[in-house]
Amino acid sequence: MKITEVKLGRISVPLRVPFKTALRSVNSVEDVIVEVHTDTGAVGYGEAPPTGAITGDTTGAIIGAIQDHIARSVVGRDVDDFEDVLQTVQKCVVKNTSAKAAVDMALWDLYGQLYKIPVHKLMGGARKRIVTDITISVNPPEEMARDAVNAVARGYETLKIKVGVNPELDVARLTAVRKAIGDKTRICIDANQAWNPKQAVRLLNQMQDRGLDIEFVEQPVQAHDFQGLKYVTERSYVPVLADESVFSPEDAVTIMRMGAADLVNIKLMKCGGLYNALKIASAAEVYGVECMIGCMLEAKISVNAAVHLACAKKIITKVDLDGPVLCSEDPILGGAVFQEQLITVSDEPGLGIKGVEGIRYL
Numbered sequence: 303m304k305i306t307e308v309k310l311g312r313i314s315v316p317l318r319v320p321f322k323t324a325l326r327s328v329n330s331v332e333d334v335i336v337e338v339h340t341d342t343g344a345v346g347y348g349e350a351p352p353t354g355a356i357t358g359d360t361t362g363a364i365i366g367a368i369q370d371h372i373a374r375s376v377v378g379r380d381v382d383d384f385e386d387v388l389q390t391v392q393k394c395v396v397k398n399t400s401a402k403a404a405v406d407m408a409l410w411d412l413y414g415q416l417y418k419i420p421v422h423k424l425m426g427g428a429r430k431r432i433v434t435d436i437t438i439s440v441n442p443p444e445e446m447a448r449d450a451v452n453a454v455a456r457g458y459e460t461l462k463i464k465v466g467v468n469p470e471l472d473v474a475r476l477t478a479v480r481k482a483i484g485d486k487t488r489i490c491i492d493a494n495q496a497w498n499p500k501q502a503v504r505l506l507n508q509m510q511d512r513g514l515d516i517e518f519v520e521q522p523v524q525a526h527d528f529q530g531l532k533y534v535t536e537r538s539y540v541p542v543l544a545d546e547s548v549f550s551p552e553d554a555v556t557i558m559r560m561g562a563a564d565l566v567n568i569k570l571m572k573c574g575g576l577y578n579a580l581k582i583a584s585a586a587e588v589y590g591v592e593c594m595i596g597c598m599l600e601a602k603i604s605v606n607a608a609v610h611l612a613c614a615k616k617i618i619t620k621v622d623l624d625g626p627v628l629c630s631e632d633p634i635l636g637g638a639v640f641q642e643q644l645i646t647v648s649d650e651p652g653l654g655i656k657g658v659e660g661i662r663y664l
């Protein structure tokens with residue numbers, strides 16, 4: 303199975319409601335779609351969202367990295383030289399993790415099709431179904447409480463609440479949400495780097511003292527501040543999950559060796575795809591650190607690849623794959639079935655994606 307062409311396109315999918323975090327506000331998913339074509343007629347699908355505020359990868363950068371570096375390095379290669387081709391994707395250009403992730407997942411899709419095995423089985427095969435949380439955007443307390451009540455009515459058992467836009471208001475926001483939804487629904491929070499270490503410890507311990515019962519906090523401090531993260535992890539009653547601090551397997555190992563976080567968030571767009579995500583999962587198994595699988599604002603192709611990984615590996619105990627359910631339509635044919643919080647992986651060979659409606663080829 304030889305790679306003949308890497309085709310690029312774009313899709314736009316409107317969100318149900320605007321997505322707001324401490325770092326950005328977004329109204330629609332605007333992703334780059336990758337199709338890796340082969341001489342057998344098999345096509346592998348990939349996707350990358352431009353998330354400049356987090357990865358530094360803009361639409362133009364994703365397209366440029368793929369066209370000028372990755373496609374040139376993989377066209378003509380045999381998919382069966384799998385590890386070699388995966389390594390080529392990682393090595394042919396530095397950084398550009400979203401572009402790498404999009405091509406990497408398309409290669410896994412093809413390799414699974416070649417040997418007629420679903421990728422989740424190829425990578426481990428732990429389970430067929432997973433349960434995701436759903437994100438509640440940062441807004442005034444009353445609006446967040448209303449969004450939380452709606453999410454619980456839709457069946458979600460875990461809410462991920464964005465905080466940090468105005469730290470003085472964070473405790474008030476969460477108090478409003480907890481009061482509105484009662485004590486049965488799990489709440490985790492994501493500060494997206496908004497706090498400093500001492501402020502984080504103060505706010506988190508205030509939240510627990512008020513009985514807000516926070517499961518864990520994501521990325522309370524700056525991404526590069528591993529010492530600050532460790533400071534919070536050691537002093538807060540609330541477990542700490544490293545997200546923006548962990549881009550690579552090397553970051554993950556550093557964080558785990560330092561004991562700087564209780565949990566690690568794996569996202570394909572940060573680490574460059576399934577190849578590196580598996581390394582993070584393996585390191586986590588060795589260190590006994592449970593992982594969350596997360597996504598950016600993504601449509602179903604790339605989230606579907608993350609579903610395969612989550613269904614493959616038991617060390618991934620927390621699932622934050624709400625990209626598709628935040629969208630108001632689904633232009634992706636095939637792949638995992640998303641029924642609100644319940645996600646069922648596809649048993650088709652590869653990743654199971656059949657096509658994309660409304661793709662605008664470049």
Ligand SMILES: [Mg+2]
Binds near residue numbers: 492494520521545546
């Ligand atoms: Mg996060």
